[in-house]
Amino acid sequence: MADNNAKLNVRGAAHDFDVLDGSIGPSVVNISSLYKDTDMFTYDPGFTSTASCESKITYIDGDEGTLLYRGYPIEQLADHGDFLESCYLLLYGELPTKVQKDDFVSRVTYHTMIHEQMNRFFSGFRRDAHPMAIMVGTVGALSAFYHDSTDIADPHQRMVASLRMIAKMPTIAAMAYKYHVGQPFVYPRNDLGYAANFLHMCFAVPCEEYKVNPVLARAMDRIFILHADHEQNASTSTVRLAGSSGANPFACIAAGIACLWGPAHGGANEAALNMLSEIGSVDNIPEYVERAKDKDDPFRLMGFGHRVYKNYDPRARIMQKTTHEVLGELGIKDDPLLDVAIELEKIALNDEYFIEKKLYPNIDFYSGITLRALGFPTTMFTVLFALARTVGWIAQWKEMVEDPSQRIGRPRQLYTGATKRDYTPIDQRR
Numbered sequence: 001m002a003d004n005n006a007k008l009n010v011r012g013a014a015h016d017f018d019v020l021d022g023s024i025g026p027s028v029v030n031i032s033s034l035y036k037d038t039d040m041f042t043y044d045p046g047f048t049s050t051a052s053c054e055s056k057i058t059y060i061d062g063d064e065g066t067l068l069y070r071g072y073p074i075e076q077l078a079d080h081g082d083f084l085e086s087c088y089l090l091l092y093g094e095l096p097t098k099v100q101k102d103d104f105v106s107r108v109t110y111h112t113m114i115h116e117q118m119n120r121f122f123s124g125f126r127r128d129a130h131p132m133a134i135m136v137g138t139v140g141a142l143s144a145f146y147h148d149s150t151d152i153a154d155p156h157q158r159m160v161a162s163l164r165m166i167a168k169m170p171t172i173a174a175m176a177y178k179y180h181v182g183q184p185f186v187y188p189r190n191d192l193g194y195a196a197n198f199l200h201m202c203f204a205v206p207c208e209e210y211k212v213n214p215v216l217a218r219a220m221d222r223i224f225i226l227h228a229d230h231e232q233n234a235s236t237s238t239v240r241l242a243g244s245s246g247a248n249p250f251a252c253i254a255a256g257i258a259c260l261w262g263p264a265h266g267g268a269n270e271a272a273l274n275m276l277s278e279i280g281s282v283d284n285i286p287e288y289v290e291r292a293k294d295k296d297d298p299f300r301l302m303g304f305g306h307r308v309y310k311n312y313d314p315r316a317r318i319m320q321k322t323t324h325e326v327l328g329e330l331g332i333k334d335d336p337l338l339d340v341a342i343e344l345e346k347i348a349l350n351d352e353y354f355i356e357k358k359l360y361p362n363i364d365f366y367s368g369i370t371l372r373a374l375g376f377p378t379t380m381f382t383v384l385f386a387l388a389r390t391v392g393w394i395a396q397w398k399e400m401v402e403d404p405s406q407r408i409g410r411p412r413q414l415y416t417g418a419t420k421r422d423y424t425p426i427d428q429r430r
């Protein structure tokens, strides 16, 4: 039986703490009484060694390169399931039966429209507004239209808000895209599947019938599955922290979208494609690899590296396979950016610097090539990430709200600023 006791000696005083074991993965030292016992805080900027919560939703083994949604490997869910099935699994913990799946799909389908007055929101943005700016603003505004699902203490309202978020994100994302390209909004259709409906809302125009390519719809659906959840990443931690104050779910998701936008996080897919375009050709790769290794050069290989994965991101493998499927279906024989990506990956994975620092391609490395081939501009890439990650944010938010032990998140600090001093009148300042 493992020893479940941790001893800490702080300036000569011994303190005991409990070690808590999970079902899989690293155990934790429960230090919640540390400040009371030692009058000290722990210090872990970036939370590299800190578990912020207990969760049953998603597990990542960074060394093995495995990702499980409620225990199911991402490879199996991506190969055999669909996005709404994964949504049900993430939200409720089990794969749905046929009856449960049909009911869930129907409930999502009948929440896809947004309040008609919200259309006016979009015309308030400049034509060249980044779609992520539109997403943050519009999702935050949902709480102004759906007051009947903002009481987080009511399980029914929590469920309605969850469904509304999953159902309405594709509609809002498609509207952000249509506004961006200056085309009329396309309403959702109840006879199309989730991913097909999204592609239809993005690419249909009033002038002619738009038939959704089933191969591309399947690829889009799989891309949504890959992005659905990922433990306590920066944007999910943002949603949890916002939710811990009792903020309504729409405001919490808007906070998550804002955090995801950063190029170190969900914005990396847009940055990775821009990087591949900047590199331009295979001949230029060595110069950029050297720059990525140069401490004095801020340039990094976007789509490479990960806080948790110190092995290949399993999602990147599936994304690479999907890239080839989409390019094949579209008859794109040679995509120069894909050639650069494949050669860059080969060079980087054989370079001592990347090997020593365990830097591998992550989900953002290939996703941009696929999304561009599907017809999306780079500015829409992170919007698609946010669309898919909404179910993960909502599932994690729901788990936190329903946890009886949860309290408002309020980290402390190591203060190194000025010690107490008296006010100096302005005529005495030098």
Ligand code: SDX
Pocket: 046, 229, 230, 232, 233, 234, 263, 264, 265, 266, 268, 292, 293, 299, 300, 301, 302, 303, 304, 305, 306, 307, 308, 357, 359, 362, 363, 364
């Ligand atoms: C996502 O957390 C999640 O789960 C996120 C995500 C999700 O699904 O939610 O997986 C989605 O955000 C994927 C990551 C997308 N970001 C990028 O691709 C941007 C490029 N990568 C990095 O900036 C970086 O790798 C991070 C932000 C992803 C991880 O940063 P860490 O864990 O803080 O690691 P670090 O920055 O401390 O890097 C460790 C070392 C450093 O060198 P040293 O200071 O030790 O000498 O590796 C180097 C870094 O300089 N390094 C890189 C690099 N990434 C890290 N060097 C060159 N190119 C890179 N991409």
